[in-house]
Amino acid sequence: MVHFALVSVLAALLLAPTASWAETPEEKGLTIAQEADRRDLGFLNSEVDLMMVLRNRHGDTSNREMRIQTLEVPDVNEGDKSIVIFNRPRDIEGTALLSFTHIAEADDQWLFLPALKRVKRISSANKSGPFVGSEFAYEDLLSQEVAKYSYRWLRDEPCGDLQCFVMERYPVYENSGYMKQITWVDQDEYRVMKIEYYDRKDDLLKTLNFVDYQQYLGQYWRAHKLLMNNHQTGKSTDLLFDKYEFQVPLSEGDFRPNRLKRLR
Amino acid sequence: MNRRWLALAVLCVSIAAWASAGRAGEFDFSGFVAAELRIFPNDPAFSDQQASSFSPSLVLQPEFRYEWNQGDDRLIFIPFARLDANDDERTHFDPRELNWFHDGGVWDLLLGFGKVFWGVTESRHLVDIINQTDGVEDLDEEDKLGQPMVNVNLFQDFGTLGFLLLPVFRERTFPDDDTRLRGPLPVATDKAVFVDRTDGPRIDFAVRWSHIIGDWDIGLYEFYGTGREPRLVPGSGSKGQPVLIPHYDIIDQTGLDVQWTRGSWLWKFEGLVRGGQGDRFGALAAGFEYSFFGIFATAADLGVIAEYLYDDRGDDAPETPFDDDIFMGMRLALNDVQSTEVLAGAIMDRDSQSSFFSVEVERRIGENWKIEVESRVLFNVPQSDIVFGLRDDDFIQIRLSIFF
Numbered sequence: 001m002v003h004f005a006l007v008s009v010l011a012a013l014l015l016a017p018t019a020s021w022a023e024t025p026e027e028k029g030l031t032i033a034q035e036a037d038r039r040d041l042g043f044l045n046s047e048v049d050l051m052m053v054l055r056n057r058h059g060d061t062s063n064r065e066m067r068i069q070t071l072e073v074p075d076v077n078e079g080d081k082s083i084v085i086f087n088r089p090r091d092i093e094g095t096a097l098l099s100f101t102h103i104a105e106a107d108d109q110w111l112f113l114p115a116l117k118r119v120k121r122i123s124s125a126n127k128s129g130p131f132v133g134s135e136f137a138y139e140d141l142l143s144q145e146v147a148k149y150s151y152r153w154l155r156d157e158p159c160g161d162l163q164c165f166v167m168e169r170y171p172v173y174e175n176s177g178y179m180k181q182i183t184w185v186d187q188d189e190y191r192v193m194k195i196e197y198y199d200r201k202d203d204l205l206k207t208l209n210f211v212d213y214q215q216y217l218g219q220y221w222r223a224h225k226l227l228m229n230n231h232q233t234g235k236s237t238d239l240l241f242d243k244y245e246f247q248v249p250l251s252e253g254d255f256r257p258n259r260l261k262r263l264r
Numbered sequence: 265m266n267r268r269w270l271a272l273a274v275l276c277v278s279i280a281a282w283a284s285a286g287r288a289g290e291f292d293f294s295g296f297v298a299a300e301l302r303i304f305p306n307d308p309a310f311s312d313q314q315a316s317s318f319s320p321s322l323v324l325q326p327e328f329r330y331e332w333n334q335g336d337d338r339l340i341f342i343p344f345a346r347l348d349a350n351d352d353e354r355t356h357f358d359p360r361e362l363n364w365f366h367d368g369g370v371w372d373l374l375l376g377f378g379k380v381f382w383g384v385t386e387s388r389h390l391v392d393i394i395n396q397t398d399g400v401e402d403l404d405e406e407d408k409l410g411q412p413m414v415n416v417n418l419f420q421d422f423g424t425l426g427f428l429l430l431p432v433f434r435e436r437t438f439p440d441d442d443t444r445l446r447g448p449l450p451v452a453t454d455k456a457v458f459v460d461r462t463d464g465p466r467i468d469f470a471v472r473w474s475h476i477i478g479d480w481d482i483g484l485y486e487f488y489g490t491g492r493e494p495r496l497v498p499g500s501g502s503k504g505q506p507v508l509i510p511h512y513d514i515i516d517q518t519g520l521d522v523q524w525t526r527g528s529w530l531w532k533f534e535g536l537v538r539g540g541q542g543d544r545f546g547a548l549a550a551g552f553e554y555s556f557f558g559i560f561a562t563a564a565d566l567g568v569i570a571e572y573l574y575d576d577r578g579d580d581a582p583e584t585p586f587d588d589d590i591f592m593g594m595r596l597a598l599n600d601v602q603s604t605e606v607l608a609g610a611i612m613d614r615d616s617q618s619s620f621f622s623v624e625v626e627r628r629i630g631e632n633w634k635i636e637v638e639s640r641v642l643f644n645v646p647q648s649d650i651v652f653g654l655r656d657d658d659f660i661q662i663r664l665s666i667f668f
Contacts, residue, residue, distance in 0.1 A: 054601055056601070062601050062631065063631065088631070089628060089631050089632065089667070090296075090631075090632055090667030090668065091296075091603075091628060091632075091634045091667045106527065108479075116381055117379045117381045118381045118383075120384075121481050121523055121525045121530070122525075123528050123530060123555050124525075125527050125528045125555070125557060126557045126565060128557070128558060129557055129558060129563060129565060129599055130563045130599045132603075133599060133600050133601040133602070133603060174527075175557070251369075253369060253370065253419060257476060258419075258474060259372075259419070262335075262338075262365070262372065
């Protein structure tokens with residue numbers, strides 16, 4: 001037993017410090033992102049109602065309502081699929097946006113226009129444009145895959161009652177509107193608590209706060225309020241999520257472009 | 265109303281009622297009401313046309329939906345009604361949709377009045393053939409009449425196979441005899457001729473394969489039945505006056521639409537080959553749309569569109585203005601809270617140099633209102649051109665809609 005204990009101590013002395021000494025801030029950042037991603041694996045699919053409150057600098061508000069369906073694609077080399085179906089404003093009711101996110105290449109997107117019954121493949125190069133006039137860009141909402149960024153851990157610090165990893169991530173996909181993002185991820189559950197977005201000139205553009213996390217199926221954490229503030233324009237957008245459902249009867253086949261018409 | 269339509273509607277509703285019996289579903293009601301004003305700045309070209317410069321009208325389009333079986337079954341009713349101050353033909357009602365839709369997972373079925381759109385290009389909807397154009401609505405041929413159909417789609421690994429059985433033919437609508445935009449002569453829709461049509465019901469068919477392979481979206485179809493586009497043949501009306509009489513032919517048409525999407529580029533192609541109206545002929549519409557995102561450091565996107573239109577049809581086919589034309593257009597989306605958009609374009613005939621300009625601007629007002637302004641203008645039209653009869657019917661249209 002003494003022998004075994006000695007080996008353990010030696011191993012601990014040799015291996016543990018080596019591991020942490022060798023880990024660069026880039027590696028540590030990536031490890032955190034991968035762990036956060038790993039903890040979200042296996043949800044299969046989800047469906048949620050989303051209300052968007054758009055606020056200009058005078059405080060005038062405008063609302064959007066939509067339903068979002070998400071399909072987890074099991075292949076680790078492929079991103080998830082999603083459909084956003086608009087309900088309000090009424091003039092775009094039934095309009096649907098289907099996205100296939102990809103890791104290495106550009107995403108695929110189709111738009112369904114109910115009045116014409118037309119499904120249109122659209123360019124996915126529009127990453128940084130505002131999503132339905134809000135302070136969220138397409139890239140803030142869709143396309144959140146580990147390999148879409150490179151990472152660098154900065155420090156650990158308290159975030160509210162929790163302890164957070166603070167790290168930078170740099171978009172590696174084309175046409176991003178950002179130079180970098182700084183994210184706060186809590187150390188207990190690896191949930192994103194806050195993101196600061198820096199524009200192409202490296203000036204602080206927006207801050208996004210994640211509020212009201214709830215856990216589903218004993219594993220998956222989802223924030224029910226996302227509060228985005230644009231520091232350069234004074235505008236803000238709140239995302240209010242409601243009625244999260246997981247493992248609903250949605251399958252690969254429901255995420256085909258020519259089935260968008262079933263939604264309307 | 266045609267008795268067969270009614271039978272179909274009754275059948276459709278009864279199937280749905282039977283299928284949903286005793287099961288809780290979800291009912292949804294929405295739609296819009298719009299007030300529209302067309303302004304014609306020029307005097308009419310023909311003395312028998314109404315001289316009024318202002319043409320108001322009112323549109324109502326409610327939508328009723330009933331869903332059950334977690335949305336796998338659905339009943340839709342979308343009636344469309346227009347009241348027009350000047351045009352008795354434009355004052356009309358149409359069941360845009362009245363159908364039962366069933367989603368069977370790897371297949372689906374639609375039974376009743378429906379709408380199907382095929383195609384990719386912007387300036388001309390060349391291969392779109394299932395629904396008849398509601399010709400009294402607009403010049404852009406984007407308004408369609410509800411088409412009674414049995415439509416089955418099979419979703420396979422090699423693509424989607426769609427089968428359409430179209431048991432009732434719908435005739436194209438034309439403006440009234442004395443109104444603007446009617447063309448050089450009134451169209452006598454009550455005298456429509458169906459060439460080669462034998463007695464008994466006539467059913468049209470179409471089958472289409474569509475698939476997505478990487479950046480390519482492809483659709484290929486075969487249509488056999490009554491061509492939606494009538495030939496307008498000079499004849500005499502009930503009082504012996506000169507009119508144009510629509511002649512509908514039995515045609516077979518193969519259509520192909522392809523889009524290649526790469527970065528900011530959309531490359532588009534539509535082509536068809538049609539037999540049954542004189543010599544077999546071909547036509548195409550092809551071009552691109554390139555988008556500049558976030559122009560001038562704003563949130564606005566600008567799309568630039570260029571398309572070439574070619575049509576090889578002979579004198580025994582319905583006349584078309586798009587025999588050898590170039591379209592240049594642009595789409596500006598401000599991406600603001602009001603979703604302001606501008607679509608402007610011009611089609612120029614390479615031979616006669618006649619040009620057709622069109623501008624559409626739309627913007628939401630508040631949460632539920634929307635204003636749309638559009639203008640259509642013809643320039644430089646020689647007498648030989650098919651659109652010569654419309655040369656003085658340039659107009660500006662203002663439309664205010666409330667959605668509910």
